[in-house]
Amino acid sequence: MGSGCIMYNDNERVVQFEFEVSFLAGSLFTRHTWPYSNDFRFKTREPQMSLATPRDSDRKRKLVEENSRDIMTEVKKTHQAIQSLDKTISTLEMELEAARTSLNGVKLLPERVTVNKTSLQRAFVVIGINTAFSSKKRRDSIRETWMPTGSKLNKLAKEKGIIIKFVIGHSATPGGVLDRAIDIEEEKYRDFLRLNHVEGYHELSMKTRLYFSTAVSTWDAEFYVKVDDDVHVNLGMLATSLGRYRSSPKAYIGCMKSGPVLSQKGVRYHEPEYWKFGEEGNKYFRHATGQIYAISKDLAAYISVNSGILHRYANEDVSLGSWLIGLDVQHIDDRSMCCGTPPDCEWKAQAGNVCVASFDWSCSGICKSVERMKFVHNSCGEGDEAVWNVDL
Template structure:
């Protein structure tokens, strides 16, 4: 089984509403059925803020939907100015480490999945992917890419530590969706803050840590489809300048036949350039022979501020 943490923020209530209207059930019973069918638990992951109004709104949403994991970490990085890119990355990574540590503490899973709140996901297909036999206990699963390192401070993906890296980034997964096996998360949990090198982009930093841990990189381009296809697991808008995906033979074949695929009645939705969901055809979930964890009470996730839980 696995845990899917959907990273969200205090300004993203609209995104959460869109997900609850599409692939993620909006009621506890529906979420329970999805978990039992797929063997995956799904929760929105969010920290705390000193803004009383925002915290009050979050309390109401938690009470209404009961689908959150709350982290005992203040979300400050979203307020930082653009010029503090590296500091923003540090804050984001501390938040990500807090998520993996809390998820590992609360739930014994085979995989822990980090997902953004602006993607369309097929839980049934993700479940089938994670249920496959994994020859390597330490696995880093995602849509892998490599690409040029940006050295111009004016660019969004500027890398201040480019002198350490050369001309091209090493292999790493796109940030909006990736999965780590339990053994990898064990190593992450053991990391002390500031003990590993951090770069300006979260996905690059995670990739660097994976290299240091000598894990197995598993590339699956179905996790980063720009348009829905009969095989897409996740659909989202890929930034044009964020790096180049691996141009494997499989990728080339799929790209060349994209028009043919889109003519088939298999697309579940259309996503506009902002990543908002505009159309969806309902589909039944595939039943997967995974052990359901209905014994897990949702209140556990409301205490998801690691072991130092404090109510909001």
């Protein structure tokens, strides 16, 4: 080789070749990914001249405002039409229910319930004593104490308007031994109200609903009372107490309570639908305890008219409370309707505060009522003549 020439060995040629290839690849990559090879400045759009004039803007604004007013007017008209339609539907539904129940002598009017007075017996109060097939001795203990029998029972109905009936349905085998026993008892005392209902402890809510519906369609009374067959009642005090609320067409009277909702299976008064009442450990809404309570005619008629859609809970007093809690009802907490047995009711009677009803909370009625009803009556009773002296 001549002087001035640079000699490369094989390794140096490889390195030189790789360098040249890398340089060329980099150049190509740069050209393809960066289109602005000569100018790195971003160009902005030239502002466009608007041809709109102030007059055009005013015209557009007015059109928008007019369209908005038109839309709001139509929305308002539609809303009013829907409200009017809702009222019409509600009125038609009420008239339909009234027509359905008119055959039973009850008509539901917007403010009050009126009864076909020509077909129903007038009364001041109907007292339904809840009883069962196995409770004949309980019924006898009541007949021997606070409930008149025979001609006196009829006289009480005619002169004072106080109707008293033992309330019972039929057995699972209609016409069987149990039903025939009630037929014999009814023939002797004439003091039963028979329901189209299969008896059973777990069907008390249904029985209560049927009792009010049947009573409303049988008697035109101002009040309807439900009482258990192991509770002592002073009829004169009951009539006097109810008389105070004759001007209250929507009265719900009893000892109001709010017990715990029992979610545990197997315990007494277990509520299968406990989850509807909120978190575990919650209490029921206020309602009258089930031993005895009274409702006015309008409320009994409401139950009768709406019986097909009234939900039933496990406990009948809770069921009744749930039927009424959403209505414009006067809840009256009358503690004289839940006195204890002697000495409680006895001391109150001696002090001049005779109780309407007495029972033992621990037994949800008078404990061993068959044996103790006469004792309670003698200790806390108002006297056999008291009810006849009540001015109704």
